[in-house]
Amino acid sequence: MRLFNAWEMGQDQTKQQIEKGLHLYQSNQTEKALQVWMRVLEKSADPAGRFRVLGCLITAHAEMGRYKDMLKAHHVMKLQRKGTTVSLQLNGQVSLSMGNAFLGLSIFQKALECFEKALRYAHNNDDKMLECRVCCSLGNFYAQIKDYEKALFFPCKAAELVNDYGAGWSLKYRAMSQYHMAVAYRKLGRLADAMDCCEESMKIALQHGDRPLQALCLLCFADIHLSRRDVQTAFPRYDSAMSIMTEIGNRLGQIQVLLGVAKCWMIQKELDKALESIEKAQELAEGLGNKLGLLKLHCLCERIYRTKGLQRELRDHVVKFHECVEEMELYCGMCGESIGEKNNQLQALPCSHFFHLKCLQTNGTRGCPNCRRLSVKPGYV
Numbered sequence: 001m002r003l004f005n006a007w008e009m010g011q012d013q014t015k016q017q018i019e020k021g022l023h024l025y026q027s028n029q030t031e032k033a034l035q036v037w038m039r040v041l042e043k044s045a046d047p048a049g050r051f052r053v054l055g056c057l058i059t060a061h062a063e064m065g066r067y068k069d070m071l072k073a074h075h076v077m078k079l080q081r082k083g084t085t086v087s088l089q090l091n092g093q094v095s096l097s098m099g100n101a102f103l104g105l106s107i108f109q110k111a112l113e114c115f116e117k118a119l120r121y122a123h124n125n126d127d128k129m130l131e132c133r134v135c136c137s138l139g140n141f142y143a144q145i146k147d148y149e150k151a152l153f154f155p156c157k158a159a160e161l162v163n164d165y166g167a168g169w170s171l172k173y174r175a176m177s178q179y180h181m182a183v184a185y186r187k188l189g190r191l192a193d194a195m196d197c198c199e200e201s202m203k204i205a206l207q208h209g210d211r212p213l214q215a216l217c218l219l220c221f222a223d224i225h226l227s228r229r230d231v232q233t234a235f236p237r238y239d240s241a242m243s244i245m246t247e248i249g250n251r252l253g254q255i256q257v258l259l260g261v262a263k264c265w266m267i268q269k270e271l272d273k274a275l276e277s278i279e280k281a282q283e284l285a286e287g288l289g290n291k292l293g294l295l296k297l298h299c300l301c302e303r304i305y306r307t308k309g310l311q312r313e314l315r316d317h318v319v320k321f322h323e324c325v326e327e328m329e330l331y332c333g334m335c336g337e338s339i340g341e342k343n344n345q346l347q348a349l350p351c352s353h354f355f356h357l358k359c360l361q362t363n364g365t366r367g368c369p370n371c372r373r374l375s376v377k378p379g380y381v
Contacts (some may be wrong), residue, residue: 014040014049018056025060030249034060058097066251067104068289070097092121092130100137103144104252106291106328111141113352128165132158132173139180144292145330145339145354147346148187155180175204175213182220186227187343194224215244215253222260231264238264255281255293262300271304278304292340295324333369334359 017040025033033056040053054073061070099114115138122131135158142150158177166173182197198220205213222237238261245253258281265274278297285293298321305314325331330339332355339346345357353370 014044014046014053017044018049018052021053021056025056030060055093062097062100062104066249066288067101070101070104092118092125092127095121096130096134096137099134099141103137103141105289106293106295108141108145108328108330108354109352112348112354115141116348116352128161129169129173132161132166132169132177135161136176136180139184142346143180143183143187145346146187146341146343148184148343149345151187152181152184155184171204171208172210172213175201175208175210178204179213179216179220182217182224186220186224189227191224191227194220198224211244211248212250215241215248215250218244219253219257219260222257226260226263226267229267231267234260234264251284251288252290252293255284255288255290258284259293259296259300262297266300266304271308274300274304291324291328295321295328295330295340298324329353329370332356332359334363 017036021033021036021040024030024036037053037056037060041050041057044050044053057073058070061067061073095114095118099111099118102108102111102114115134118134119131119138121127122134135154139151139153139155139158142148142154155177159174159181162169162174162177178197178201182194182201185191185194185197198217202214202217202221204210205217218237218241222234222241225231225234225237238257242254242257245251245257258277262274262277262281265271265277278300281293281297285291285297298317301317302314302321305311305317325338331337332339333353334355337356339354339356346354347357347360348354349368351368351371353368355369
């Protein structure tokens with residue numbers, strides 16, 4: 001009986017500490033929240049409590065852009081899931097968050113593989129909420145590798161799911177689908193549609209005090225104004241986004257802001273100021289392990305040094321750009337051309353390697369040119 005009471009007391013203490021961490025996290029004291037949760041992991045023997053803490057850590061690391069820490073937490077969760085009754089329940093959520101972590105690290109094939117698993121789980125278990133979240137992540141995935149048709153299709157699908165099934169869901173799901181639609185519309189040049197979706201997302205984010213989403217919307221607003229070459233309106237939006245990104249510790253967001261600011265300075269032909277922003281972005285991208293951010297800054301540097309006529313620096317960044325392309329496997333295994341330089345329709349095979357759709361239609365394939373795995377049937381994505 002004493003052992004049972006002690007175990008029950010331990011559960012109560014674990015719950016109290018988790019709630020304390022959540023309170024700190026919701027009041028934007030993220031580092032203190034992380035310290036509380038890490039102490040729970042060290043001291044608690046309650047499996048359910050430890051799972052919940054790991055979920056909290058994964059969410060926090062995701063919003064802060066700490067993708068390597070996300071993967072470490074996933075590894076611990078994977079070890080603890082073995083032989084437990086909750087493993088099936090967690091499969092979809094774990095695959096989704098792992099996909100987001102790999103995407104943050106620009107490991108695209110693994111990201112797509114995880115999203116495919118999460119979507120398969122959502123379909124097999126009729127989990128519409130999970131399907132909605134995966135569709136938003138897939139919108140982000142295809143926006144990054146510049147298949148803008150899919151970048152728009154998936155968040156539109158998420159918005160449909162919210163309209164059809166989301167009466168009891170948090171409004172955050174509607175806000176996130178609208179935000180990802182705004183990003184895709186902007187990249188497609190449909191700036192009025194982008195502005196409408198972003199305003200809808202921002203309205204919900206402000207109503208609910210959702211600081212991470214507010215920062216993303218401010219970044220999107222700034223990017224829309226940049227697309228219009230209205231840098232005077234873009235600059236203060238980037239400043240506001242950077243303020244919140246810094247406050248909540250979102251380093252990936254800070255990289256995106258700095259690259260946008262650099263483009264503004266380039267429009268104004270202030271190339272040295274652009275290089276200052278790029279240098280800050282590079283430091284963050286290297287620390288974070290975000291290879292796509294490094295590729296983008298090498299591309300901007302190439303343009304700047306070409307304008308300045310500095311051939312040695314130009315060659316250096318051209319070489320580094322191509323090294324990033326090779327490292328991320330951002331090229332079509334059929335035609336050899338880069339993926340992600342311009343808008344292109346892409347198609348993934350079941351192994352999650354992706355190619356230009358036109359190359360697959362023209363050449364056909366009975367197996368993946370990259371890994372030689374037989375291509376049996378297309379996946380969901």
